[in-house]
Amino acid sequence: MPATLAPPVSPPRIRKGAVWALGLLAAATGTLESVVAPTLPLLQRELSMSPAQGALLSIAMLITGALVAPVAGGLGDRHGGKRVMIRLMAVVAAGGLVSSAAPNLPVLLLGQVLQGAMVGAMPLSFILVRKHLPVGESQVAIGVVSGMFVGGGMLGTLIAGPIAEGLSRHWMFAVPTLAIVVATLSVHLLMPDDPPARSGGRIDWPGLVLLSGILLTLMLGLALAPDLGSRPLALGGLVLVLAAFVAGWTAVERRAASPMVDLRLLAKPAIWSSYLITFAVCAGTAVSMYLVPQLFAVSGDGYGFGAGSTDIGRYLLPGAVAAAISGPLGGAAVRRFGAGAAVTTGIGVMAATLAGLAILHTEVWHLVAGKALIALASGVCVTAMVVRTATSVEHGDTGTATSLVLVTRVIGFAAGAQVSGALLTSGTPSGSDVPAESAFVTGFVIAGAVTALSLLAVRTMSKGANK
Structure with a gap:
């Protein structure tokens, strides 16, 4: 059945505390996102990783984030930003706990993949501030949330090394994960529920799969870019795969009753x-x-x-x-x-x-x-x-x-x-x-x-x- 617009509802205007709760959550996720890069040499030593495995660890969360962000944004538009955000942060917190307890590389990779869902928190935050604030105030609020995410990344870069060396690598994941839990509870308490903007549409699973294929092919091509010049067949193969995904995705989205x-x-x-x-x-x-x-x-x-x-x-x-x-x-x-x-x-x-x-x-x-x-x-x-x-x-x-x-x-x-x-x-x-x-x-x-x-x-x- 085609998606229908929900009846117009005027959501309550939020107070500054709710905006700062979103900012705190952005800062906490930015901190968790940035702890791997400055401590990668330490992680390679402790987990006996090769340089190639270290490179994989450094991009695992990036790839997941690129895949999750459009899915989270679309689900937030359909079902409400707050509802989706709380569930998404539960996944991120689980990923942080897995990373903090990881005894080896495979488990740590699993934790990083789960943590990558944090990128979806940004579009969900933008949904909330736009629904609950007038245009002028929502513009500033979006800037605050974006800045807090970057500031969290700066904090994570500065504290990751001292925590890993002074306590252990486990704590450099655990500390920001605890902050994410606290910030998520603050958002749950301070942010009012937002009504879904659209209802009646099904999730566009074929479109999601094909979009994921496009993003994965792009990220793979960028990761292999330095070597592709000497491997024309591999380059040609990637271009063909990417073109096929784009053509398929375009065709599916044009025909979908409720496209993502x-x-x-x-x-x-x-x-x-x-x-x-x-x-x-x-x-x-x-x-x-x-x-x-x-x-x-x-x-x-x-x-x-x-x-x-x-x-x-x-x-x-x-x-x-x-x-x-x-x-x-x-x-x-x-x-x-x-x-x-x-x-x-x-x-x-x-x-x-x-x-x-x-x-x-x-x-x-x-x-x-x-x-x-x-x-x-x-x-x-x-x-x-x-x-x-x-x-x-x-x-x-x-x-x-x-x-x-x-x-x-x-x-x-x-x-x-x-x-x-x-x-x-x-x-x-x-x-x-x-x-x-x-x-x-x-x-x-x-x-x-x-x-x-x-x-x-x-x-x-x-x-x-x-x-």
């Missing part, structure tokens, strides 16, 4: 332009995230600084702080100046900074300041895209539309990181393990150009949007 993703939604200029800009900005950001620490670590006898892990962490801290405040700043900027102005300014600052780093990277402060500016500008852009996407669709499509922004963000970061790695690999002279300085310059220039080109899509953002 309405293709008419994706055809709106305000929506597809948001996804395009998000991908370009995140790819450019990922290049700086990958290249700047590598440049700090290059021997000081050459063009680098010979910095150790502790020094690099200290150098990157201003950028992490800038990323944390970029969410609320982006939401406030959209409310006051509009999404177009916020995104245009952010892209301009980011492109200029990347070009500047290609020319000036001979002093530590060049890289510290540049990384902070990129983090701030990128965060403002992505938050503006989330806000713009959320307010450009009907209430019943908020979760689906914003979840795809988050998926695009993941793919953009993965693409930028893989391109950066390929550039440094190809730019390393034979017989040396130190990339040529020109490889870094090329990376910054490419990232700046890709970011600047996304300005071409900004004009389309105002077309076909719901005001």
Whole structure:
């Protein structure tokens, strides 16, 4: 039976405490998400992992998140954001407990796969704030939740090592998991129930399977990107598989009575332009995230600084702080100046900074300041895209539309990181393990150009949007 619109219901307006409960949950999930990266060497030693197994562990949660986000957003649109969020967080908490008790790699991988469901909490939060707050306040609230997630990631990066070394690796998973449980209870108590936006439609299982196939193929292609150039048959096979999944998914969604993703939604200029800009900005950001620490670590006898892990962490801290405040700043900027102005300014600052780093990277402060500016500008852009996407669709499509922004963000970061790695690999002279300085310059220039080109899509953002 075709999906029908539920009778209009005016949900109660929420207090600030409910918004901060969502922010606390975002911070806790961001903390849990980020504890593996800084402690990967320790985990490899304690669990006798090979480098390949370590790489698998580092992307397991990323892949799950890319798959779960659109599903969670769609279910939240259908059945209510709060209802789906509570159940999703139960899965995440179970994953955190499994990770904290894991005696070996297979169990830890299982825990990471379950934890990956946390990415779905973001579109569900956006559903709730949009239903319970007027447009201006919901824009700021979306920025607060986004910023708290980034701030949680910064906190997890800082505390993971000390907790793992001072207590054990088990506690670095257990502590943020307990925080997630507390935050989820706070959301349950403070956030009123939200009525489903749509009712009567069945879950589009064929569409979900095919969309999962598309995302898995993309992530696999990005993970294997450095080796695909020398394996044309593998590259051709991946392209064919991806094309088949896309064609099948498009056909299924067009015929589905209640599609998980309405293709008419994706055809709106305000929506597809948001996804395009998000991908370009995140790819450019990922290049700086990958290249700047590598440049700090290059021997000081050459063009680098010979910095150790502790020094690099200290150098990157201003950028992490800038990323944390970029969410609320982006939401406030959209409310006051509009999404177009916020995104245009952010892209301009980011492109200029990347070009500047290609020319000036001979002093530590060049890289510290540049990384902070990129983090701030990128965060403002992505938050503006989330806000713009959320307010450009009907209430019943908020979760689906914003979840795809988050998926695009993941793919953009993965693409930028893989391109950066390929550039440094190809730019390393034979017989040396130190990339040529020109490889870094090329990376910054490419990232700046890709970011600047996304300005071409900004004009389309105002077309076909719901005001």
